[in-house]
Amino acid sequence: MRTPSRRRPRVTLAMAAAGTLLAPLLSGCWVGAGGSGSGGDSINVLMVNNPQMTELQKLAPRFTQETGIKVNFTVLPENDVRDKISQDFANQAGQYDVATLSNYEIPIYARNGWLHEMDSYVAKDPGFDQQDILQPMRESLTADDGKLYGEPFYGESSFLMYRKDVFAAKGLTMPAHPTWQQVADLAAKVDGAQSGMRGICLRGLPGWGELMAPLTTVVNTFGGTWFDKDWKAQLTGSGFEKATKFYVDLVRKHGESGAPQSGFAECLNNMTQSKVAMWYDATSAAGLLEANGSPVKGKLGYVPAPVEQTKSSGWLYTWAWGIQKASRNPDKAWKFVSWASSKQYEELVGRSDGQTGGWSNVPAGKRASTYTNPDYVKTAAAFQEMTKEAIESARPNDPGVQPRPAPGIQFVDIPEFTDLGTKVSQEISSAIAGRQSVDSALKKSQQLAEKISKEYKGR
Structure with a gap:
């Protein structure tokens, strides 16, 4: 340690x-x-x-x-x-x-x-x-x-929420343990299934606890990491780059309207108002979606956080x-x-x-x-067993495919991460908005992370 x-x-x-x-x-x-x-x-x-x-x-x-x-x-x-x-x-x-x-x-x-x-x-x-x-x-x-x-x-952990009725109307089946590529394919098929409905809601709002929370879980399962075991910054590494490009591409093609300004609250509103057919986010959202008076109560299905190279990817x-x-x-x-x-x-x-x-x-x-x-x-x-399974399968000390220098699934547990995560999220949100490329966003982000590397290298 x-x-x-x-x-x-x-x-x-x-x-x-x-x-x-x-x-x-x-x-x-x-x-x-x-x-x-x-x-x-x-x-x-x-x-x-x-x-x-x-x-x-x-x-x-x-x-x-x-x-x-x-x-x-x-x-x-x-x-x-x-x-x-x-x-x-x-x-x-x-x-x-x-x-x-x-x-x-x-x-x-x-x-x-x-x-x-x-x-x-x-x-x-x-x-x-x-x-x-x-x-x-x-x-x-x-x-x-x-x-x-x-x-x-x-x-809480995180999982994928989807409209069972919309999937049934389109003749689609949600896999019990979906991969992110399967989710992207499904998002394309349900995009426009109802008037004004987009395929998926993914956070794009800047913030270490907003955009970076779900995106970092995607980075983990795509084989990326913020830092390797020796504190070398990896934001331009293949896993981080592939995950970020996938996320940005998915939300730009099939994500919610106003994605660069959408956080948890905005995605909750989109799901409640039938503006999206899927949503990847916190398990705690399910209690709000299934509450008495919710217009989507009883219409939702829940599956584990999508994966690529790991067995699980939900946050904690x-x-x-x-x-x-x-x-x-x-x-x-x-x-x-x-x-x-x-x-x-x-x-x-x-x-x-x-x-x-x-x-x-x-x-x-x-x-x-x-x-x-x-x-x-x-x-x-509707969701309690899936929530429990998501929390129990979370691995904060081993969330990816390589050793980490600090624990954390949707964050890196060091004091500097609040500032670093927020600044990186601003760059990636700008890419979601189309103001710069993902490559440009990650190049700037890598420079920010390298400053942390210098502080921690050799500890």
């Missing part, structure tokens, strides 16, 4: 991590609004403002009733919450005891000493049932030192809970984490239909037991 370079002392690495995780690192001790942090019988939780998190906020009084611990929430949009988390945790200001972090940030934060390990708490809390957490999730939240630093709130992502090392109340923070990631919390959401939306809104994708719960299985019958 990687260790800090002798040319780059630990404090410098910490500064780089905070700076590239979407936030400038302020000098001195940063304290957020509210002053001196948590204490006594209260904890402060900083979290992203997605719907399942806000539902947790509604249900938190139940936790307080059970434990006597009051939870003070700060809820912000994703970019803003990452900004505030990186500032508070990097400085170990202790304003927030718990924060929502992804499997991208947690290994980086742990490496820099910003997080409290959780193994000691898990050992004393057998009712939490750590072995019930899906193995890829456990592994993705474990750092280089072998210790656990996060517990998942929910998880989780919003998880991390406890700040400087927390004044780590024991109480663990009690909250244990409650929020528990089987019992999922049951609470499922039973609180009038308050949360019920079983369709359970934060799934993290526990094996969720997928044996008859209430959840019934509600999510």
Whole structure:
């Protein structure tokens, strides 16, 4: 595993991590609004403002009733919450005891000493049932030192969604395990199947977590990689080039209107409004497409992420809970984490239909037991088993055909990737828009990646 370079002392690495995780690192001790942090019988939780998190906020009084611990929430949009988390945790200001972090940030934060390990708490809390957490999730939240630093709130992988009725009307059959070439052929055949319908939706919106997430899974299965095992940049390598040209060509020929501006939200809208016949994206989208009131509910089929040279290619992502090392109340923070990631919390959401939306809104994708719960299985019958299989087949430490210098499927788990991935995505989105060739985009991207290579070579 990687260790800090002798040319780059630990404090410098910490500064780089905070700076590239979407936030400038302020000098001195940063304290957020509210002053001196948590204490006594209260904890402060900083979290992203997605719907399942806000539902947790509604249900938190139940936790307080059970434990006597009051939870003070700060809820912000994703970019803003990452900004505030990186500032508070990097400085170990202790304003927030718990924060929502992804499997991208947690290994980086742990490496820099910003997080409290959780193994000691898990050992004393057998009712939490750590072995019930899906193995890829456990592994993705474990750092280089072998210790656990996060517990998942929910998880996702990626798969291919398609309109069963459209395929049936055209006499087409979706393979149980499609290749990308088969998907491209099918996209051509269903393009125009209904008025205004395109063959497939693929993200083209710039962003390391937008365009680069699905594209990197395509790169992996086409035999490419961002860096080889010695940190040599590979963006002009044959696998990366072939995958990118395939992706750009497919979305330009048979993809959604306005592809260079289309991210997850835009593709969700296109699928819901029958503007596309297929969509490759996050497994979490299925719950929205199959929700009551969705015009495409019951019309969709789901198959694993398409492949070429690998057995699987779905990504792995989780919003998880991390406890700040400087927390004044780590024991109480663990009690909250244990409650929020528990089987019992999922049951609470499922039973609180009038308050949360019920079983369709359970934060799934993290526990094996969720997928044996008859209430959840019934509600999510169309996609739940495929979601579980996608998560369990994800291989963050071995996602391609060659050894990697850092883990990650849809990202490279180094602090610099947020900046690198975003800049590369801008070049490739420009190619999707027809403003430059893929060769030109990758040549510029290779130069960007080579700067990272110089920093990491020899580690």
